[in-house]
Amino acid sequence: MPTIVVDVMPKAELLDPQGKATTGALARLGHAKFENVRIGKRFEFQVAGEVTDAVLAEVRQVADDILSNGVIEDVVAISVDGVQVSADAPAADAPAADAPAADAPAADALAGEAR
Amino acid sequence: MPRIGVVTFPGSLDDRDAQRAIRRADGEPVALWHADHDLQDVEAIVLPGGFSYGDYLRPGAIAAVSPIMTEVVAAANRGLPVLGICNGFQVLVESHLLPGGLIRNAHQQFIRRDQKLIVENADTAWTHRFQPGEEIVIPLKNGDGGYIANDETLKYLEGEGLVAFRYAGVNPNGSLNDIAGLTNERGNVVGLMPHPEHAVEAGFGPDTPDAMRSGIDGLRFFESAVEALVARAA
16 A cells, blocks of 8 residues: 655744754753754555546645645655655646755665655 | 534544633534534634544544535525634644644644734724734644645735734744634635634633633624624514
């Protein structure tokens, strides 16, 4: 059964209190070289059958409408069985300039983790 | 006597306090259940405080897509007065009845204090018994009360006078523009983080200069709604 992973992060321009507190803790423990911790969410779920374009569109809709709140968060990545797909719908009119490229290192990391 | 619904979600804490506040304002509280679609012909609705669905996913997010909220959103869009308190405010923003979002308090801690507020908009279904600029004190108790919105939304809220309440004295949670509560353009939907239903009876409210626990500033929220509904029925 294909596994779908949706990664959600707090918007870059907004304060992330959890990340800030964690950054402070790292510094106190002598790891001040690690800065700007931001804490996001990773959703994993499975779907019966093939992940068609229609299923993928439904995943994007669920990611945007339920799994994330566009006011405070961004869907930064969606992958199917470790292969990253665009978090934006192909026909979306919104520019996806800062969407991660499919071959970004993050995709490989996700792929490794998914297996 | 106006019938005012109070929605109970799994994890609601202050639903019975809200019912009691309605009773003290001479309204008739009607218990509504999250899994129903039936609003039981109520004339106004309160979404109470608490931790609906454990605040899983995001505070208010799962409650916002519960069966009753389909009806609450439709009713609010028809002009029915809706008040969201604390978790209820979070449900309102997750339902897009009010703009923006609420995140973890900037200092990361759950806070409980008697909070001074300035009434910024006294022209709503739930605030018309106040004077604009009036200072009130009601309890605040939450972990996720930081109000945020993008610049465009903030400009819209400020420009249209949709900030209903602002924190005074101290900003307890890092909310942008000290925003404690909002209303919509029609003024029928109001959401705020502090708890008016905990300041409705002398002996159980915040301290005032006159006497300990004598603060009942919260009562006028419910009286505002009851008064308008009674006037409409007359």
